[in-house]
Amino acid sequence: MSNTEKKEEEQEEEKEEEEIKPEAKISPLEIKILNELQILQFLDNIIEDSLLYIYNKTVKYFQKDMENFIENSESELRDVWRDNKKEFENIYTFSEEFAKKNGIKRSLQKETLIYSIPIYAIVIGFTFIIYLFPQLFSITQEFMMYILFIPFLFLCITNSIVSRMVINKRMKFRDEKSPILKEQIKDSIESIRNVNQIIINDIKDLILENEFVPSKFKAYLYNKEYENIKVLETKEQHKIPIHLIGIDVDQNP
Numbered sequence: 134m135s136n137t138e139k140k141e142e143e144q145e146e147e148k149e150e151e152e153i154k155p156e157a158k159i160s161p162l163e164i165k166i167l168n169e170l171q172i173l174q175f176l177d178n179i180i181e182d183s184l185l186y187i188y189n190k191t192v193k194y195f196q197k198d199m200e201n202f203i204e205n206s207e208s209e210l211r212d213v214w215r216d217n218k219k220e221f222e223n224i225y226t227f228s229e230e231f232a233k234k235n236g237i238k239r240s241l242q243k244e245t246l247i248y249s250i251p252i253y254a255i256v257i258g259f260t261f262i263i264y265l266f267p268q269l270f271s272i273t274q275e276f277m278m279y280i281l282f283i284p285f286l287f288l289c290i291t292n293s294i295v296s297r298m299v300i301n302k303r304m305k306f307r308d309e310k311s312p313i314l315k316e317q318i319k320d321s322i323e324s325i326r327n328v329n330q331i332i333i334n335d336i337k338d339l340i341l342e343n344e345f346v347p348s349k350f351k352a353y354l355y356n357k358e359y360e361n362i363k364v365l366e367t368k369e370q371h372k373i374p375i376h377l378i379g380i381d382v383d384q385n386p
Contacts, residue, residue, distance in 0.1 A: 162343055162345075163349070165339065166336050166340070166345070167350070169335065169336050170350055170351070171199075171352075172203070172332060173329055173333065173336075173352055173354070174352040174353055174354065175195055175196075175199060176221070176325055176328065176329055177354045177355055177356055178355065179221070179224065179225060180224055180325045180326065181354075181355035181356050182307070182311070182355055182373065183224055183225060183311075183314065184228060184231075184237075184306065184307040184310060184314065185241075185371070186225075187225075187229045187232050187237070187240065188229065188238075188240035188243070189240050189242075190240075192225065196221075200218075209331070209335075210332070210335065213328055214328065217325060217327070217328050220320075220325055221321070221325055223318065224318055224321045224322060227314075227318050228314060231310070231314050231317070232310075235306065235310060237306060241299065241300065244299050245295065245296050245299045245300075248295045248298075248299060249292055249295055249296075252292060252295065253288065253292075256285070256287060256288040256291075257284075260284045260285070300371075304371050304372065307371075308372070326356065326359075329359060333360070333361050333362060333380070334360075336350065336380055337361045337380050337382060340380055340382055341382055347379060347380050347381075347382050350380055351365065351377055351378065352377075353375050353376065353378075354375070354376055354378050355373065355374070355375055355376070357376045357378065361380060361381050361382075362378045362380060362381055363378065363379050363380075364378055365379050
């Protein structure tokens with residue numbers, strides 16, 4: 134066997150070993166950081182854009198999971214959250230009450246569904262009538278499949294238009310009313326921002342103490358004014374800038 138063939142065989146063996154080599158396990162502390170980043174993102178999204186999340190049942194589910202994690206965390210984070218939990222609940226409760234006073238009484242998903250159900254009922258009913266009584270419309274069997282396609286095409290187009298109309302209406306409400314709402318609950322918002330800053334500081338300390346790779350830890354935030362973060366990318370979500378942030382381990386406390 135030539136040297137070239139031996140070298141190629143060795144490279145192939147090394148490649149196979151790399152492929153079957155198990156991935157490095159993520160440490161408990163890294164999992165802790167990822168959980169804290171999720172909490173940071175959740176709290177930031179709610180306090181900075183609360184009108185987008187009103188009446189959303191998943192908020193309560195995530196809050197429960199978040200609080201379970203915090204209760205099992207070190208005393209500093211646990212104590213800080215206990216001191217500020219009411220402020221968070223005030224933001225969410227007040228946002229829903231504010232929305233009700235301004236004519237918004239349902240979640241975005243439920244609002245869309247309310248308009249979509251009648252359209253579905255009409256189209257499906259009309260389709261069944263065509264299918265069961267084609268003679269009423271003088272439809273021959275060979276054209277039946279083409280005719281049945283038309284109502285469903287209409288359903289898709291109409292449903293898309295309705296969804297866009299509902300979203301546009303809700304986004305207009307959010308754009309007009311968010312500044313007013315934030316002014317009325319600014320103290321509660323500032324309290325939760327302080328909680329977020331404590332979480333960021335804790336994440337930075339964990340990264341430095343354990344020499345983790347900072348680029349592994351990212352989150353999407355509306356507010357980019359926290360210390361110890363850096364903006365990696367900015368994009369728009371419903372016309373509002375949202376920032377992909379990383380932890381700035383080089384920034385002085």
